[in-house]
Amino acid sequence: MYSYEDPVFRQKEVLFPDYIPDHLPHREKEIKAISSIINSALKNPESISNIFIFGPPGTGKTASVKFIFRKLEEETAAFPVYINCFRINTRMGVVYAVIFEFFRKVRPTRRIPSRRGVAYDELFDLLVSELKKSRVFPVICLDEVDHLLPRGSEVLYDLSRLREESIPVQLIMITNDQFVFMNVDPRIKSSLRPVEEIPYRAYTIDEMKEIIRIRVEFAFQKGVVDEEAVEYLAEVACEMGGDVRIARETLLRAGELARQDGKFRVTVEHIKQALSESQFAKAKSIVEQLSSKERKIISLIPENGIFYPEFYELYRRVYPSGVRDRMLRYYLERLAKYGLITMERRGIGGSYFIRLNVPRRIFTQL
Template sequence: MDVLDEVFERVVKARIFRNRSVLSPDYIPDKLPHREREIRALGSIVAQALKGERPSNVFIYGLTGTGKTAVTLYVLRRLEAKAKELGAPVSYIYVNCRQRDTPYKVLAEIASTLDVRVPFTGLSTAEVYTRLVRRLKKLRGHVIVVVLDEIDWLVKRKGDDLLYKLTRIGYELGLDAAKVSIIGVTNDVKLVEMLDARVRSSLGEEEIVFPPYNAKQLEDILRERAELAFNPGVLEPDVIPFCAALAAREHGDARRALDLLRVAGELAEREGADKVTVEHVKRAWVEIERDRVREVVSTLPLHAKLVLLAVLELTAEGKRYTTTGELYDTYSNLASKLGIERVTQRRVSDIIAELDMLGVISARVVSRGRYGKTRMITLSADPKAVRDALSEDPLVRILLGAE
């Protein structure tokens, strides 16, 4: 038996998983524990569609892994099923703005779902919008709920013009056309501050905030999924509480908890183990953290990478934290070494806030009495994982090589 045959045989014979897909972030369960309040709130808003009325636009926000997308899709699938039962023309369209990160791509996704032919490229955004409006005017009596998930990716790159158009599309459609409601979902709780006042008032007709899960709630979620995902008796008793505790430490992220459980099971399966242990979870944590940091850092612009490198350098060798002033000086020195123009201290402050939101650093504002306030900046991610991810950028690698 060669190496691959041995690997394939071991995985085929493994009895760890019953249904691995249950632990996938795309899986929407039949029950969503500890989100009854949010389900009721969103359900009562969109229920107006069953009477042929346009539901209010909704702005949903909360940290990553708090169940925003799962609850939204769960409610809308149930709404669509109830509408079919009643013979009401109600449907929803889901667009992930991280994947469709330009106004053209977002409009093309909405239009194509409504059977409007739109080429991958070649038209102006205005033309795609015109075709969409034309189609909606023909769908008389229909109520359509459009979900724009992770809208912060769109707004930060391309502004909020498209949001303004979509939230005001009813004025162009008139009374006899389809009625369109927008649900905006974001991980960035500060995004509302970036929006134009008109967009903010239109999109935020209703707002729902999703709080983080605590360790006990995460444990309940994991136990329900584990029953479906794993064969009986393969999880050691401490595995689920340990996964929940680690994820609760990371802002109550249910997605992280589920990923931990899944990767721990995969590690156990690969080595032919009969049980998933706490040791598998510890190894899964290291693997996930490395992948998460690589994904986050690879999408950062150069100056954000230099700011992150400055944090890495300043908090090395046991130093607990740095301040904005120290960080700006070190960043400026790194930019100078590369021969590029540095950005302003205000822009670096914005970058610090963005890195904090992404969970790579922690920036806590503390009062220093009569000396005013300052930010204590620490590295939240594993230093080696950050260094490895930064080294994938050829320019940053020059600086790392010079150390």
């Protein structure tokens, strides 16, 4: 049988966003700290501390927790649940996600209840009774927890209060914003205590170089990626905030470019070319998750910006049956929160000036 060996990639999936490596270099200290908090809670459920992880994007926060969760599932009786609050950002959504995972992993024979037509309290009571019966130790990770606030913040209070029902539950909250809980209801803040804070700092150039080298070693065929290309990529990735995702995405694109030109060698030129696109990798992944309404709205914003009243007129002209003024503002506020646009108020009591933070081609390519 004919077998084809890729001349560029050896294990391309190493560069995919959902790939969790067996070893996370330069995050051993943080992983050890988080694991130790979880393990001591497992040994002594009376002394549970919630965990608050914060730091710049692309510094391995999510990868660390997913790495720890994999070990927890393999080696302990804990019941880890990972929830991305960008997608699941209501209290009902969070409780339903926990119940869904519980019935999938712990009680696979039980029918998963419907989400619609069931009261939140009813669903929460079901969660309480099932957790009580099963005696599992839930470790719930709320990634991008800032997207849960303020609408879904009540669920933090509810989940923390499970301990009053003698259910040992540990929350892990991940965010890029260290001060995310500053304006949260004091009642909710106090319910989350005690909290252990685990800060993640941006990678240094040397650390970035090593991380890229390891990825290159596993993902590419031997000798395909030039050393100068690795060094250049590490420097630029650090200048852009130390985001490993940019480096990973760039390597993937550069590999494809090297294949296209037929020389099967990744050079600095390939990296430069790939970087022009991958610097917007994060924005692109956010845009991919937007609802069709949000995409329609952002696609209408001109490259050179527009004042809100003018934009509302434009929107209504293009989508006469679309949302009204207040709702449009609400959607724009959300897009601003995602970092895709900037809303700057011009003058005292003046209108908002809306500006795109990413090139328009990001929306049109999807």
